[in-house]
Amino acid sequence: MGDLCRTADPKLALSVYVRAGAQDKVILLLAETGQYVALVKYAQQKNYTPDYMSLLTALVVSNPPGAAEFAKVLMLNETGSLVDKTAVLELFISKSKIQEISTVMLDVMTGDKPEDG
Secondary structure, eight states: OHHHHTTTOHHHHHHHHHHHTOHHHHHHHHHHTTOHHHHHHHHHHTTOOOOHHHHHHHHHHHOHHHHHHHHHHHHTOTTOOSSOHHHHHHHHHHTTOHHHHHHHHHHHOOSOOGGGO
């Protein structure tokens, strides 16, 4: 049902996916619609760990500014980074998204932390 109405009404599709317990589809639709904070909260509420790097990889290609925002959400999570910062940096560089990753890293690497070496 959610798949049928997804293109016409993503909000309705999201509701159907949530009620059906289709966690992968909920996560994917939240990523596609730019609801990155909601995506992380949903995953944490459901005690579900999506493949954040795969989602980020897809976004870097299809929506680089969105990927940059998602990377910030993942790395600045209140419980700690949900992705490896070096892997994120390498991903953006491999796709020649230097401007986007520069913005991300400036926001993420505040202070003088040894782990940001």
